[in-house]
Amino acid sequence: MSGHLYASVLGLVQRKPPIVRVAALSGRYAPHAGDVIVGIVTDVQGSFWLLDIGAARWAPLHMTGTPWKIDFGETGEHLRVGDSVVVxxxxxxxxxxIGVTMIGEGLGKLEGGTLVTVSPAKIPRVIGKGGSMIATLTHATGCKIVVGQNGRIWVDGPLEGVDRVRASLELIELEGQRRGLTERVAELLASSGRGGPGPAHPPPPDADAGDEGGVPVDSESFPEQ
Amino acid sequence: MGNVGASEVPQLIGPDGLRIDGRRADELRPMRVVAGPLKRADGSAFVEWGANKVMAAVYGPREVHPRHLQVNDKAIVQCKYNMAAFSVDERKRPGLDRRSQEISKVIAEAFESVVFAEEFPRTSIDVYIEVLQANAGTRCAGIVAASVALADAGIPMVDLLPAVAVGKVGGHIVLDLKKEEDNFGEADLPMALVPQSGRMVLLQMEGHLNLEELKRALDLGVGGCRAIYEKMKQALRDRYSVDPPTPVAEVAA
Known part of the structure; x- marks a missing residue:
C-alpha cells in the first residue's frame, strides 16, 4: 500500500535491511512448538485436563501425555483444578x-513454591544471555526457579529468598528494555540481602545484551535438556 | 439549574460566535488519555475529556463465554458499555438498559471491523467501558479509551479508532458537543474513524441535518478524529517509555 508499512501491534521496530521486525511490547502468550511453559489446571475431563497457559486458548493435556498410567475417569486423582504443571x-x-505434553525432562507437576507472572515479552530478559540472569538469581537467593516461556515463573525456597526473586522480577518487568539490567538486579539483590546465602555473584559484563532463548530451568532440580 | 428549567432554550452560541464554554465551533474540549492504568486487565486506558471520565479494560483474546457464541474461524468482539450510578446529576438506575445495550452493540461492531479477528479463532476479545462521569459524548470517549486499551493489550488492529461527536447547535455546526449543547441542540452526530484509510466504522445521528450540513459535519468530525488520534498515540508512547530509571530502593520497598 503506497510503499508504507504499518505494524498491527504496539511494539518496537527493528530494522535490519531488508527485514523490518516489530517486537511486540504486550499481548498474550503466543505458543510455539517446543516451548516449556507453566500451566494451571482449569478443568478436569474424563481423559484430559484443560490448562490455562496464558494464551488465547486453553490447552488440553491428554492423559496419554503424562507419565502416569490412568484409566478413563481417573484424571482427577492426579491433577485437580488449581494445580500447576510444567508442560x-x-x-x-x-x-x-494447542497440544501440550508432560512427558520429558524437567516436566511434571509443581508441588509447593510460588508462582510469579511477568509479561511473556520479558521472558528473554528474565533468562538473560546464556541464562546469566537466572544464574544470578539462583545464586544470590538459593531458590529453585523454573521459568515458563508463557511468563509464569515458579519459585521455591526460603521465604526471604522468594521475596527477593519476586522484587527482582518486578524490576525486570519494569525495565526490561534497559541496558545493564543484570547489574541492576545484582545490585537490588545485594541491597536486600540481609543474611541471605552469600553475596550476589558479579554477572558477566554484557550479560543483558542479548535475548538468548535457552532452556528455562534451574540446573539443580531440572537438568537441561 | 434555574435558567435551564424554563421553556426558553438557553443561548448556546454567543454573538461573538463562541460557545457557552468559550470554545470556537471547531474546537475540542481538553482531553487527557492515560494508557495502562489497570494491572489486572490485559490492556486498559483512562480518558478524561471535558467533564467526561471513562475507564476501559480489555481482556483477551480468551475462551469465549458463553460457549455457543464461539466462531470457528475468528475471534468475536464483545463489549459492555456501562454508566456508573453516580455518573450523572440524577442517580442513574444501575445495570443494563436499552441505551447501554445499543451503545455496546455499535461499539463492538466498530471494533470488529478494525481488529484482525482471524488470528485468534474460537476466542473472544472482551471490552469493558465504564463511564464514571458523563457530560455528552461518552460513547466517543468510550471508543477512544477502548481503542487505546486494545492497543495496550497487544491486540493486532488495522489502526487506532478515534471518535468524536459533531452537532448542530443554534444553527451552527460545531465539534464535540458538551452536555448543554447536546440537550438543547438540533442534532448530534457521533462518529468513529479509521484514520489511515479514512473509513468510517461508526456513524449515528439524532435530530435533523440537511445534506449540506451533514457534509460539513462529517468534514469537521474527521478533522477532530485526526487530532484525537495524535493524543491516543502519545498516550501509548508515554506508557511504554522507561525514563527515568526507578531507584532500586523503591522497587525493593
Missing part, C-alpha cells in the same frame, strides 16, 4: 488447538 508445547494445530 511442553508439542504442536499448534491449524484449528488453533
Amino acid at each position: 511442553a508445547v508439542e504442536q499448534i494445530e491449524n484449528t488453533g488447538r
